[in-house]
Every structure is written in structure tokens, then in C-alpha cells.
Amino acid sequence: MPYRLAEQLEWNLGDPDDPGTLFSHARSLALDEREEFPAALCAVLDQFGLYEFYIPTAHGGRLADYEQLVQLVRTVARRDLTVAIAHGKTYLGAVCVWVDGSAEQRRRLGAAIASRLPVCLALTESAHGSDLLAGDVVAEPAADEAAGHLVSGEKWLINNATRGSLLSVLCRTDPAGGPRGHSVLLVDKRDLPAGTYRHLDKVRTHGIRGADISGIAFDRAPVPAGAVVGEVGHGLETVLKSLQLTRTMCAALSLGAADHALALGLDFAAQRRLYGRSLIDLPQARRTLAESAADVLAGEALALVAARTVQTAPAELSVVAAVTKYLVPTRTEAVITALTGLLGARAFLKDVHAGGRFQKVDRDHRIVGLFDGNTLVNLNSLISQFSTLVRAHRRGTGDVAGAAAAFRLTAPLPPVALERLSLLARHGSGVPAALPGCLALLRDAAARNPAVEPALRAAERLPAVMDEVHAEMAGLLDARTEVPPAAFETARRFTLCFAAVACVGLWTHSHLDAEAGATGPLWRDALWLRAALARLLTALGLPDAADPEALDGVLDAARALHAERRLVSLLPLALRPATPVQDGPDRPGVRAHAHAAGGAS
């Protein structure tokens, strides 16, 4: 299973609560306080070989399964989001080449990453933010055209701009600009003459304080002709397709943060005594935790479906990625906010509860909503697809088989086919289209097991909501330049519907296998599905969608998993090996004393 390797990584990193572990919470907190780049922790990940999962198998790496990559990144993010971001940025930097690069570029980049060189993606500029086409960094043809381009201008707020050796840089290649006026250039700093580039200072940030968020200024930096990724002028297309992949991966960052925050909340509620009881026995606190757990599981369900869609229905990723990148970080922020209320002063004080980890998770996670297109960019991307989605809804089109393969966790994933990525899911998405089929399966399940009936009743409300939301979308088709606020609200409602269908799909296609596993209590009687649907339908404003019984059940199951040192997850992920891993040459649990050198990456 794709998550087994993540489990191995978790065990390999060692017990984070033990200050003797190299990658311990104590170390992460100390690095954050000092705003120091987590070089030694990145080195631990290198030692594990995580970078190999940033390189597709075809180019010499081990990336063949995006669900597995999500779980790996989530594992690191759970421990320290700063490290996940600092290390994972190499994947972000490389993805344009995997999507559109030449065979030679792929081979060379694969080799560079394999030699542990950091790579980064340089899109944004100080004055233009998410408006990629307004960029002022130019790549002019060199005097001798065969010699390539000269790059000039500043990229700012770039993750790893200073530490990265190679950069995928979006440059203007047509002075007139426009959607065909930009190109991605793979710039290798090692080949640039001195004086043709300089780094801009590290920027002091709210969270991920240790990360290298900086900038780079080019001054007629000569890059060879072979540096253009894809066709000249096709940079925007390359970037938008690449962002579909990275937006899907962003969910892993949110899931890791949510895992961490939820664990802190569960621990706190169990330890804390108020009014003569455990906090967890106060109904309001219980509810907050239960809702948080349900939201985390719903986010996980969506992220799993999205990650698998990369391979099962790549042509539809434009929809799935935008939904996931909007919804998972946003709902995770809400979970963290709710848990902040629960922790009270302990969310605010740095040294009192769990070393102040909660406040770090909160600050760190706020970056995820900003990455690779913020909330508004992703909703806007959906708004611009309203006409396609409305048409697809009317006709019932979408890759239903692809969606079903994404829902069935035991189904092997088809090989990655990035050439099938499309800027627009022209027939909509198979996820919503799969709803009637999923409902039929759910009806069958309810016929066999009456305990599934509440889930069925909730799910049966979805077709009407979907119709209503698509009707709203149909009423907003002319909203392409002056997008009214109502369109954002409708897009938000679409993402909630989409997530609800993804949950129904995942449960109906995977429950038989999952019920036998360690997370069986969550799957049996469609427990998590009930709770997830209750939360999503409530967020959609449906009356009487609450399901306190299911929330209680989910909380009990979550607490049981947590107590067994398992992740609160739909998947059976043990956070500790059944028998402790022996330190030794064969299976090194990564201990601080074993890495006195640490090493810079």
C-alpha cells in the first residue's frame, strides 16, 4: 500500500517527543525560534532518500505513485511544516520539467536532484503576486540566438531562491506579453557568470521562520538555448499544468499540519481537568474535537482522491486540484482555529503546553493557503470552468471510470501520464458524475446493513444540492471579467459538494477492504462518512444536517487510534513500530548523537 513507505519514514525519523531524536519537536521549535534553516533535518530526509520521490521513475527516481508522495510529504509536514516545505520545494522546482521538459532536461535534472541539489520554482515578483502574466523578468534572445537567452529582473518571495542551485524561472519572452508571451527557463546558477545574479535577503515571515524565503535578481544572466522548458511562449501553460500537480500536493502539507494540531488537541483534552472533569468530558469541548476529527478525515478523503486522480484521470486535474487546494487548506485553517479556542492560553504561550508547538503549527500552516495560487486564485480557476462544469453536469459527462479507480484505494494506479494534463477538464470531472453510481452502491450497502442508512440519507441529499449549485453556476456564466462575490460563494459551495461526493465515492469503493483493517471502526457502519457528510452539508447551509451521534463515534474512534499511537486517519498508519526499531547499522533510528555533523544541504 502507498502509505507503508510513509510509515517507514515515520519510524525511521524516530520518536519526535524524545529530545534525543535528531528530528525532534524540540529541535524544530528551537530552529524556528532562531529562524534557522533546518539543514540538518533536510539532511535526514536526504538520508532516507526522500528526494528520489521527487524524480519520476522514468528519469531515474522513484516517483511512480502520487498517493505515496502525498503520504511521504504529509509525514514530514506532520513533524515540521517548515522542513516539509524547505525540502519539498525541490519537487515544486522540478515539476515544470517533468511536465514539459525535453528528455535531456529531464535526465539532467533527475541527476541533479539525485545528487541532492535543491531546486526551486521562481514565479512571483514583488509587484505582481499571483498575476503571473504581469511579470517583468525578461528573457531576451542573446545576440547570437543559438547562445540562448539573457535573463534580467527580480523574482521575490521565492522558496529556496538562495539555497536552490537550479531554478525554474517564468520569464517574459515576448515583449508584448500575453498568454503566449512567457516561457519557463531552467536556470542553473552554477553556470552563471559572477555578477549576473545576486540573491535578495531572506524575508522575515509569520511562520516557517526557518525557511529560505528570499529572492533573486538577474542582470543579463546568460542561459543556454537548451534551458527553455517546452516551447518558447508556452510557459504559462507549463506552469498552470504544473501547478495542478503541486496544488494537489499542498493538501499533504495541510494534512500534516492538521494531524499535528489534532494530536495536540486530543492530548490536551485528555490531560486537562476543568470543573472536576477531563476537558474531553465537557460536551462543548468534545464537540469541538469531534468536529475537528471529522473535518480532518473529510480533508484526507478528498486529498486521497485528488492524489489518485493525478494518475486515474489526469485530464480532469484542473478541477480536482483547484477544489483540493482551496478546500483542504481552508478547512484545516478552520480546524486549527477551533482547536485554538480549545487550547486557550496554551495556544498563545510558547513554553507551557507541548513546548508551544501548537502556535508554530498555526503560524506555519497559514502559508499553505498562499502557496501556488491562494484561495481566490483557486476559486477563480473554478469560476472560469463553470461553463464546462455546468455542461458536464447537464450531460452527465466526466471520467467516471477514472473517478472510481481513484475511489478504490486497493486498485493499482495507472502509470503517470503527465502529457494528458489539460488546462481545462473539457468534459468536467468524473467525481460529481460518479454520484448516481455511488449512491446505488450506498443503497446496496444500506440494504445489507441498516446501520449505513443514516449515511445514505445524508448522501441522498447531494443530488438536489448539486443541482442547486450547478444552477447557481449556470447563472454566473457571464461572470468572466468582473467576477462578482456571489460567484466565489458558489464556487465555494461547489467545492463542498465535490468533497462530499468524493467521500461517498471513497467509502462505497473502499469500505469492504478497509473495515477489516486497524481503522475499521471508522469505516464500519459508514461512521466517518456520516460525520464527514454532516460537516460538509452543514457548511453548505443545509438544515438538519447535524449528526451528533456520528461525531461522537468518530471522536471515540479517533481517541482509540491516538491512544494506540496510530494516526487519526482513514488509513491504518502506525506512528511507532509494533516492536521498537533497534538502533544499529541496518535500521538506524535517526538519533541526534549519530549526526553530530548534521551537514548543510
Next chain:
Amino acid sequence: MTGGQEARTAARVAELNAAFGDPGDPVNPVGHDRLLEADEAGELSAAGEKLLDAFGLNAEFVPTALGGRLERVDSLARVLREVFRRDVALGLGYGVTSFMAAVNVWTGGDERQRTRLAEILLGGGRVSVAYHELAHGNDFLRNEFEARVQPDGSFLLHGAKQVVNNAGRADAWLLFSRTDPAPGPRSHSVLMVERAEVAPERLTVLPRYGTVGVRGCLLSGLDFDRAPVPGRALVGELGHGADLALRSFQLTRSALPGMALGAADTALRTVVSFARGRRLYQRTVDAIPQARATLGDAFLDLLISDCLCLAGTRSVHLLPDEASVYASAVKYLVPALLQGAMHDLSIVLGARFYLRQGEFGIFQKHLRDLPVLSLGHAGAAACQATIIPQLPRLARRSWFRGEAAPGALFDPRGDLPETPFGRLALTGDRDGLSASLVAAADTAPDGSPQEAAVRALARQLTGELRLIQQESLALPPQDRTALASPAAFALADRYAVLLAGAAVLGVWRRAGDRGDDPFLADPAWAAAALHRLVRRLGRRPADLPAGCVGRVQEELLRRHAERRSFDLYDTALAG
């Protein structure tokens, strides 16, 4: 001394504003750049403290009868808003802590204690209040810090108090102490202890806490080791500490959120500046409808908050029997509204919100600082827990039958009688604020489409009150305790939203009567504000008539351009 209150308050606001100067000026020692530096260094701005010394901020906390300038709670919030506008840490660390401590003495202290405390404060000294013990949080009746009663009536202080602002530098502390080892509501008392009265070897000041926000505040703790203090330290009656604390909360809970509004104002101002200057997709951000709507909504959140703050603080003077539930509603809802607005604004600010430096760096500072408001005894759950047990009684005795609050409750500039410290009640069985909502649903003007919209929304809120009444009457007894169900907490939330709606209606109607503020008298903002509140209740009201939202956005941009405050006072700001 009632005549001329408005002139006196306005003059102090103006004086403070002028003293703080242009926030954007990089050489201003209390400008944003310097305050960000102080925050990074974990220091309270020395220049800021000096400025407030010179202004004599402490006098704001001392009643006029004792030589200070405290006439009205709403004015106190309005003056302190100027400090919070610039720096929450300064507002809290310099001042409000002293106020929170002092209220106990103004409310329950004897003549000697009051005179002495006034002397300390007017002399520029600080006073701390120590309710908190980390192990017990809001459950302060389980606090363990002891003041053991000695046979001669004196006390032995023993134990620790954590997370006390200015613990190490205060001249006196108000200590919430266990005076009876038995459990129960008569087991605690409040003591006012001067530093000079404690033998130094009997006291350890605990190490400072690191915090996410208000990093300049000097939060530490006090650890007493059987320290003797004289019997005259007792404030109020022995064993009556809990009621004294709860009565004092009525003042602090209603006043603090109104102060913090200043921080949200700066955050909104920062984002409007960004939106007007930033070009994205070939236009400025403020021309993007979604961004414009978010800015307008944040302005509405500030106006709604200020309406509720106004009703809450003025009720202390005008409806002291009812102020308890309003104070908790203010303290529950306003921080939630402000933090929600900040969150939405952070999305408009985009990546800039994440930076601790540069022109917009002050935004994330306020984002980190503001949550300090909801900590400890004044957290959301604690405030809801104060409201919940009062609901069944209000439902039975007051709603739909009580008399509406007087119009003066909603008058931002109207004079008020003295603060009736002695008359603060723990609970009430009247609710004039809700009654004014019911009245408005029947009697508010509905001539224009916008007025009709206000009226319709008022009716919708009244319908909601009816539902809240039914559910409150059905609350099982267990729901009136800490074991209250989530449904009971939700009920308190809906009730607070309703009170905010009542306050909006009240302010709008009063402004119409007075005719001195054309914007507040305009139904456009009231309709938009009520619409927002009705949606917050999970309802989907009819679309607003044309012009409401535009009017609010236009007013926001005007105030931004003219540097005026985004609250009920439209105050001219420095810079």
C-alpha cells in the same frame, strides 16, 4: 460632572492621536516600523510608554471622584482605542492590566483602598491582576493560591499565580486567593497587596513567558512563600471574591473589545492601502469586486462590533441590572467578529500578510496580538457559559414583554450618569436591548427600499429571538452548567448575534433622531450590517436592495482617503 463629556473625551482622543503621530513615518519613534522592531525584540516600546506617561494614561482608569478622568466606560474604550490602534502590547501592557485590577477596588474596595490605589495610579504606578492559574483556567474556583487567614485577621500568601502581566514591575497586585480550603463559591477572596508590604525573600517573580503575540508584554508570575500581609489587604468581604470578580468582569468584558477595535481598524486600513496601491490583472486590487466586497464586509464587522460595544459599555451606566449578559455577549462576539474580519482581510493582502517586515508588516503583528483578548477568564467559552444560564430566565421573564432600552443607549456621543460601581448585578431578568429589536421590527421606518430592507431583516431577527426563546425554555438544567451541550453554546452564540443586530438597529435609529451623522442615519449600512448578521445565523436572507453595499464601500474609501476611523466616531487620525 456630566456636561461637556463629549468635548472632554474628543479632546483626549485628539491629544493622544496627535502624540502618536504618523504611523507610516519611519522616524516616528511610535510609528509602525519602530513598533515592529520592539515586537521583534520582545520589548514594550519605551517611547510608547514615555508618551503614555506624559499623557497620564493611568488617569483614564481612575474615577473623577478620586481625581482621575474616568467618567464613562464607553469613553474609556474610545480613548484606549487610540493606543490599541497603534500597539496592542502597549495598550495591554501599559494600561489595561491596571484598569482590570483597579475595577475590583472601585467596585468592592473601601475608602482607604480606593484612595491608595488612585494615588498609585495617578503617580504613574502599575497594578497587576492575578486571576489566572494555568492548571485551572476558567475554573477559577479551583484555584489553589492561598491567602491563609490568620487568627489576628492578617493573611499568609502562599502559592503561585501564573501569566500575570507586569507582575515584576507592578506597585500592587490584586490577587484572587483561596481563603477557605473548602470548595465552593465562598472559598475565595480578592486581596490588594502592595509590593512594599511583602518581604522580598518571601516572593519570587517567575520567569517571563514567551508568547506568539503581544511579545512586548511582560507576562510572568508570582510565587509567594508564606508571605504575611496585613488584614486590610482584603477587598470587599471575606469569601466574596468570586462575585467581586464577576461584577468586575462586567466592566472589563464590555470595555476591552471596544479598545481592541483600534487594532482591527489599523489592520483594515493597512489592507485598504494595499488594495488601492496594488495592481493585479491590469487594475488595482480594490477594483476587483471580491476584494472590494471583503473590505466592505470587514468595515461592517467593525461597525457592528462598535455598535455592540457601545450598547454594552453604556448599559453599565444606563441599565446596570442588565449589563452582565451584555458584557459577556460583547466579549464573546466582538473578538470573534474582529478575528474573522482579520482572517478575510489576510486573504486580500495575499502573501504580504505573511511578512513581518515592510509596509504591510504591521498587519501580521495585529493578527498575532489580537487573540490575546480572548484568553483566560474572558475566553469565548467562559463568556458563553455566563450567558447560557441566564437565557431561560430572560426567555421566561423578559423577551417579548419587557420595555425597550432608551435611545440614549445607542448614542455614541450622549452624556451619561456616573459609573455605578456599586450597582453592578451578577445577573438580570430584563433585556431592554432585545426589546428594542422587537420594537424596531414593528416601528422602524420602512419608506424607502433600504429602510424596508432594514425592517424586514429586523423582523427576521425577531423571529430568531422567538426560536431562541423556545429553545431556552426547553434547556435542561444540566445545560446551565459547565456541562452545557453544544446546542446550548450555539444558543448563546445566536443570542449574541441577535444583540449585535439590536445594537445596529438602535444606533441607526438614534442617529436618525439626532440627525448629526448622515452616514449612521443612512439605512444602507444598517441593512448591510443586519444582512451580514442574519447570514451569520446561517440564514439566507433576500438580496439587499441596490446601493447598500456600494454606500458602505464608498464610505470606507472616503474614510481611508481622509484618514478617519472605521468606527462609530469617524475620528480624524494622525498621519
Next chain:
Amino acid sequence: MIDTSTGSTPQPAFDPAPRQPTAESLARWLVQHVAAYTRLSADAIDRTAPLTGYGLDSVAALSLCGDIEDEFDLAVEPTVAWDHPTVEALVAYLLDALGPRPETA
């Protein structure tokens, strides 16, 4: 045609494109769509100016491919409006593409 059957607000009424499109009819059809999306009058659309100049951003322009597909039963790349960024260029492209009708879309 854009489907209006489920719309809750009035939709711009589009003339159906003639089955035998001419350069002029195609241009009119396109101008109508662009005008509706950008909330400009049809007269304001210069057939030789880049569509992005009217505020139709690059992502929004992608959705034009769905309209074309619906109207002409012709599958085009989502980037059709990027590669043919004016009304005139799109007309030329469509005329060419529609000339020998593909067997299936």
C-alpha cells in the same frame, strides 16, 4: 448555445451560429460571446485587438473552447484563444478547422 434552462438570472441571448458559418457570422458570434463575458457592448469589441485587453484574463479565455465545442461540435485545444488571441485570428482558425468537417468531435 449557452444553456439557460437552469439559470436563475437572465442570460445574454445568443444567436445560434449558422450551420454554414461565414467569416462574418463567426465573427459576430464570437463578438457576442466576448461582449457578454466582458459586459461590454458588441460595438466596443475590436476584432483585431487581443482579447486580454478587454479584461478577459488568460484563465477565463480558456473557457471559450467549451463554447466553441458546444456550438460547432468541434473539439479545440483549451488554449485556442491564446494561440489565436483576437476575434479575427479565431475566425480564421475556425474557418480553417470547420472547412472539412471532422467526422466526430
